[in-house]
Amino acid sequence: xxxxxxxxxxxxxxxxxxxxxxxxxxxxxxxxxxxxxxxxxxxxxxxxxxxxxxxxxxxxxxxxxxxxxxxxxxxxxxxxxxxxxxxxxxxxxxxxxxxxxxxxxxxxxxxxxxxxxxxxxxxxxxxxxxxxxxxxxxxxxxxxxxxxxxxxxxxxxxxxxxxxxxxxxxxxxxxxxxxxxxxxxxxxxxxxxxxxxxxxxxxxxxxxxxxxxxxxxxxxxxxxxxxxxxxxxxxxxxxxxxxxxxxxxxx
Amino acid sequence: xxxxxxxxxxxxxxxxxxxxxxxxxxxxxxxxxxxxxxxxxxxxxxxxxxxxxxxxxxxxxxxxxxxxxxxxxxxxxxxxxxxxxxxxxxxxxxxxxxxxxxxxxxxxxxxxxxxxxxxxxxxxxxxxxxxxxxxxxxxxxxxxxxxxxxxxxxxxxxxxxxxxxxxxxxxxxxxxxxxxxxxxxxxxxxxxxxxxxxxxxxxxxxxxxxxxxxxxxxxxxxxxxxxxxxxxxxxxxxxxxxxxxxxxxxxxxxxxxxxxxxxxxxxxxxxxxxxxxxxxxxxxxxxxxxxxxxxxxxxxxxxxxxxxxxxxxxxxxxxxxxxxxxxxxxxxxxxxxxxxxxxxxxxxxxxxxxxxxxxxxxxxxxxxxxxxxxxxxxxxxxxxxxxxxxxxxxxxxxxxxxxxxxxxxxxxxxxxxxxxxxxxxxxxxxxxxxxxxxxxxxxxxxxxxxxxxx
Numbered sequence: 001x002x003x004x005x006x007x008x009x010x011x012x013x014x015x016x017x018x019x020x021x022x023x024x025x026x027x028x029x030x031x032x033x034x035x036x037x038x039x040x041x042x043x044x045x046x047x048x049x050x051x052x053x054x055x056x057x058x059x060x061x062x063x064x065x066x067x068x069x070x071x072x073x074x075x076x077x078x079x080x081x082x083x084x085x086x087x088x089x090x091x092x093x094x095x096x097x098x099x100x101x102x103x104x105x106x107x108x109x110x111x112x113x114x115x116x117x118x119x120x121x122x123x124x125x126x127x128x129x130x131x132x133x134x135x136x137x138x139x140x141x142x143x144x145x146x147x148x149x150x151x152x153x154x155x156x157x158x159x160x161x162x163x164x165x166x167x168x169x170x171x172x173x174x175x176x177x178x179x180x181x182x183x184x185x186x187x188x189x190x191x192x193x194x195x196x197x198x199x200x201x202x203x204x205x206x207x208x209x210x211x212x213x214x215x216x217x218x219x220x221x222x223x224x225x226x227x228x229x230x231x232x233x234x235x236x237x238x239x240x241x242x243x244x245x246x247x248x249x250x251x
Numbered sequence: 252x253x254x255x256x257x258x259x260x261x262x263x264x265x266x267x268x269x270x271x272x273x274x275x276x277x278x279x280x281x282x283x284x285x286x287x288x289x290x291x292x293x294x295x296x297x298x299x300x301x302x303x304x305x306x307x308x309x310x311x312x313x314x315x316x317x318x319x320x321x322x323x324x325x326x327x328x329x330x331x332x333x334x335x336x337x338x339x340x341x342x343x344x345x346x347x348x349x350x351x352x353x354x355x356x357x358x359x360x361x362x363x364x365x366x367x368x369x370x371x372x373x374x375x376x377x378x379x380x381x382x383x384x385x386x387x388x389x390x391x392x393x394x395x396x397x398x399x400x401x402x403x404x405x406x407x408x409x410x411x412x413x414x415x416x417x418x419x420x421x422x423x424x425x426x427x428x429x430x431x432x433x434x435x436x437x438x439x440x441x442x443x444x445x446x447x448x449x450x451x452x453x454x455x456x457x458x459x460x461x462x463x464x465x466x467x468x469x470x471x472x473x474x475x476x477x478x479x480x481x482x483x484x485x486x487x488x489x490x491x492x493x494x495x496x497x498x499x500x501x502x503x504x505x506x507x508x509x510x511x512x513x514x515x516x517x518x519x520x521x522x523x524x525x526x527x528x529x530x531x532x533x534x535x536x537x538x539x540x541x542x543x544x545x546x547x548x549x550x551x552x553x554x555x556x557x558x559x560x561x562x563x564x565x566x567x568x569x570x571x572x573x574x575x576x577x578x579x580x581x582x583x584x585x586x587x588x589x590x591x592x593x594x595x596x597x598x599x600x601x602x603x604x605x606x607x608x609x610x611x612x613x614x615x616x617x618x619x620x621x622x623x624x625x626x627x628x629x630x631x632x633x634x635x636x637x638x639x640x641x642x643x644x645x646x647x648x649x650x651x652x653x654x655x656x657x658x659x660x661x662x663x664x665x666x667x668x669x670x671x672x673x674x675x676x677x678x679x680x681x682x683x684x685x686x687x688x689x690x691x692x693x694x695x696x697x698x699x700x701x702x703x704x705x
Contacts, residue, residue, distance in 0.1 A: 015698070015705045018691055019431060025424035025704060026414060029646020029658075034432070034690055037663040039646065047623070047646060051655070054617040089618055090280060092545070092583050119618055176581075177617050178653030181415075198546055200508040207444060207651070212415045237478060237508030241447040 027180055027211065050179035057182040059085055060121045064148055067115065070129035075115075075146045078102050078160065082151040095153035104163045110144030111226065112166035112193070116152035118174035123183035123209055128172045131185065131208060134219035140227045141167055154188045154202070161193035168229060169193040170222055175206060184209045187218060189225050191235040201236035203229075252313075256301040263297040269315040271305070272369070273553035274298035275376045277593055281541045281554045281584035288553075299377050303345030307336075310370050316550045321501045322511055327367050327563045336365030344373045351604075352382060356389040363390075363566075363606030368499070368559035371601040375555070383596040384636040390603035392639065394571045395530025396470045396491065398436060398676040400639060401608050406671035407640035408662040409572070409610070410435035413651035417444045419457045423702045425645050426461055430697065431686060432659035433666070434643035436677035437572055437610065438492060438535065440472040442652055451475045452488045459489035464701045465684070468676040470527075470571070472535055477509055477517045484520050492535040492571060493521045499538075499560030502548030511567070518568050529676075532571035537612070538562070539576040540594050541584030554584060555594065559601045566606055572640065573602060574610035577629075579654055581616055588625030591615060595629050599638055610640035614656040623647070623655070630657055634665040641665070 016022060020031035032043040039047070068075045081097040082088035088095050113135075115128045136143055144166045149156055154171050161169035168191050175184040185208040190197055203225045208218040224243045229235045254265040265271040273287035275298035282288035289295035311331070316324050339347055339362065351359060351374065375383060393401040400407050412425025422441060429435055439462065441454050451473050458471035470491040473480070477495040484490050495514060496507050504510055514534075521533040538561040543549040549557055558575065565573045575598035578591040585591045595611050602609030613630045615621035630641060647658035665671065672678055681687060685694035693699060 015700045017693060019428075019693055020691075021693075022424040022428055022699070022704070026418070026421035026645075026650075028412070028414065028421065028425050028428075028644075028650045029648050030424050030428035032646055032660075034660060034663075037660060037667045039658065039660050043646065047648065050648070051617070051622065058618045089582050090586070091284065092581075093284070176653045178650065179617075179648040179655065180650045181653060184653065198506040200506050205445075207415045213444075237476060240479070240482070241445060242449070243447065 054177040054179055054182055057120050057122055057177040062117045062121045062125060062150060067125055067148060071132060071146060073146050075148050076104060077148050080151045080156050088151045092153055095151055096155040098159045104160060105145045106165050107144040108165035109167050110142045111139050112144040112161040112164045112169040113146045114149055114157045114160055114169060114171045116149040116171055116173040118152060120174040120177040120182060123185040124174045126183050127185045127208055130215045131172060131218050134215055135222055138219060138223035140230055158193040158195050158197050162195060168226055184212060187222050189222060189235055191229040203235045203239055254301045256297040258293050258297040263294055265298060268313045269552045271298055271302055272373060272556050275302045276553045276555055279590045280582060280586040281544055284583055285544050285549060287551055302373055303377050305344050307342050307344060307347055307370055308340055310367050315369060315552045315556060316500060323499060323501055323560055323564060326567060331367055332364035335362060347374050348377055351386045356391060359389040360391045366604055368563045368605060369556055371604045372556040372559040375597045375601055380596055383600040384632055387600040387603045387636040392606060392608045394532040394608045396527040396532055396571050397529060398468045398674040400437060400674055404672060405674055406634060406666050407437035407674050408434035408643040409437040409640055410439045411642050411644045413442050413649050415444055415651045417450055417454055420704060423461060423704050427699060428645050429643050429659050433663055433673060433681055434659045435469050436674040437640035438470050438472050440474055442474045444651060446475050446479050448479050448482050451479055452483050455483060455488045455490060461702045468680050477513060481517050481520055490521060491526050492533055493517045494535045496537045497561050497564045498542045499557035500543050500548050500550060503543040503546050506546035506548055514568055532569055534568045534570035536565045536570050536573045537576050539580050541580040555597055558598055562602050562605045562607055572610060573607045574612050576612040576614060578615035578619060578621060582619045587620035591621055591625060592629045596632055599633055599636055608639045611638055612642045612656055614654055616654045630661055630665055634669050
């Protein structure tokens, strides 16, 4: 440690004076400096490397046996009508429909739980089992079957839940990979799910990952939204997320 | 009434106006997904020739979505200004392209209330990129809230310091970083991580405090759903601009949870706050090709024509800012850099022709076939076209929305390369604060401690 660092640490409050000091407040690419008006070489190459990783992440796939083992409950595996990744990217309509010949258990009045790859499987693989484990004991209705879905869009949950006869569906799905984040999980909650529901009829919890929203908070918020949806008989723009901060359980 | 065109001995028939428009549209994945695109290059040029021969006045008599079925169509028809349309009333779509390329800026600008969005979309379909740039550059649109946006020779930047958990320190650091690079004259606008009204109000308070402490002549916005913003206003939050995503059909807007009457109510609520010092443009809208198809609300109309119809919704509410988020929606609508480039320039040109303060979020997602080189190309073309504003995101990487937009550096570069300036009030503020003189130290007047960074 040099003398300057030492002095900084001994100061009770160290107000930033240099541009690059801003970096300690956020993971965003602040304080990069500049080369003329452009980004300096090192920062430019950092960006290109992150983009290369994100491009590869789009093509990641679920390791279904490992995911099922981590969930530790009986699971049903389904595919959407999109046969492969390229078709999935170009044809979202196919990602919203189940493939032909799928049979699902019937569980009327339950909360269907769908674990789906979405646009990046990495975060689903890492975080969905932990969120599911915390959410299950907090559900206001009986838990329905756990369904793992491949090449899936959010609305595939409507098709799945309608066949199950579920009162609501929670879709845990991989979000679009970003440069800083390739493991972000989203939770979409839909009351009275059936084919043809629009996105305005869902509530969303996004950025579930380390550094984003934690597992406990995500599960608590999902449970709160489900209870509120049960009271209101609807999700979406009609259901305002007014969960007070104090309703979160202590970590 | 069907339209016909013969190309190389093959006769093509287009059943109605919306089919003609769709088949004439330069290729993009979203129209192929919707099943409305031309099936061959020959069919596309046949449709473009037939469209070029169509009298502009035809659009007054045939709608792409029935008047009875859609409140956006009703708005378009009911608001059409015949007097402003008179100078081009006698022209065909092809003749209109020639007229636009030859006309002086004042004549093009004056046309806006007389143009229906479908007319703008139609002429853009037979334009090249250079035409889209040149025609857009003729349009003058100036709006005001706490500063003046859109004056000739200016390029404004929305400072977009998003944070994955709306952490106030993280947001403040992003704001300061952007200000140090000259961004923020369009708006300092946050996409919130949640639509929770308490959380939205905390960010609104925080942004207003930063603006107040540094005495920045600009406006702030939290881009929550319009109904959340209305609730925040009722509870006394400092709302400068009301934001909403909008689309070009009633059903698209329903999928967004809005209607013309909700937008009208929200605007009146914001106007009543009287927070603008130079003007009362209190609305901020975002749009983007593909949203109608995504909501299965496109009525068989191509995505670019529907996008232009969204601008009719926007102009009804005299917005301060409107931008297309051109590459955000993904490769199923705009597959690659080439499609994104053209769509961005079409959206900008049509928005300007219809009288909007049109900006563009020059952006792409990681599942699109695009990269920074494509964005540099689009930004440069847009800056030449006189785009009203673009986004400024730290290092071009939005850590909350997980997509790439333009960086603060990109905005600075575009201004420097083309001799563009910030909004005048904001430019004076930058000079007053000593911004841009030192690439390492933060000027004393922008002390981070003033905004809670210590």
